[in-house]
Amino acid sequence: MTVTRLVVFFICFLFSTVTSALTSEQQAVLREIEKNIVSSPQMLGTFAQTKRLPQLPRPLVSSGVLAISEELGLSWRIENPIESHRIFKLDDADFGNRINSNIVGNHVADPLLKIISGDFSELDQTFTVGPQIAEEQWRINLIPKQEAFRKVIESIEVVGDKKIRKIVLAEANMAITEIDIMNLHSVEANNSQLLSEFSEDNQK
Template sequence: MKPFSGWAGRALVLLLLACPLLAQAFDLEQLGAQLAKPAVVRGPFIQEKHLRALPQPLTSRGQFVLSREHGLLWQLHSPLQQDYRIGDQGIARRTPQGWQQQPGQDVAAQQSRLFLAVLRGDHAGLADDFELQLSGDAEAWQLSLTPRSRLLQQIFSAIHIQGGALVERIELAETQGDSTLLRLPQSQVDDSLSEAERLARAP
């Protein structure tokens, strides 16, 4: 009788074929490294706020600049103009008197910190507050977040993120039935901030 014949041989072949697939499985470490690699990511954003009381979503548009070193600059262009700076120190809003720190416990602040962690690929930080479930591969992936903490459970019921080389879509489902959809349709990477972007961050 020849070795590895019959069902045993077929099982061995299937196992050998599966090994490269298992080795190439796309995981959270790889996703984090992929998203954290660019020094700068910039592009337009479209944000839709879906409220139960309104038949149409509230839509806002603007530009964002994510710097690995400096955090996130969020420039709202419509329906009003307003700049936000989001970093490890929290969220600040630009006023005629300069940048002013904002309260850290409201929904906007929670969303801002979440956006920063997601765009940075900070899966370790996200895992402190959420159960993470990743599917897909490096070119087309989906990440689902389920809140762990009681505070976040009072705000979000689930968060779904999709992307490829960069984050392309973030959907936040709120506990009370409202939701927010953020689309980043034309993000681009760069090695450094432009002069205008550096000035926009200045105190």
């Protein structure tokens, strides 16, 4: 099963689909982005997350490691300031219900998997998709179609070039979360760090 199929699985678990065809111009822009983005069955990278809350004078900053595998799913491990590790697997029968309280699972994991897979067109099932290309950088604005989702997340903006570089979540409570994706690279299926990231013993 490809990474793209894995992403479709996660999206369908979380949200019921609403059919809304992209315009021919949007489809052309997405095809151009998909053609140029680098993807692989297994990928490792790091992230830096900054969350700004209107009631707090300083942002909340965290960082960690992410791993994606078409066989194993998504691993999201926060290293600083407090260690936390979640693994989202393809065979989790109760996936949709189990992660409702987890921001990564609800609002980052699924779009992230689909975006990194380079199959942006499938996002149209769940989001109103607004793609743009300027020189060597692309930008995709995602507006959730489901009202229940919009009550939590108003929009997701994704920026990249050959790879995904940044995700910005605008939450309904006026909080803004920025996630910078760094050092994202392909690895072999037997890579020791990849396998370690998906170890159930490491979940916290």
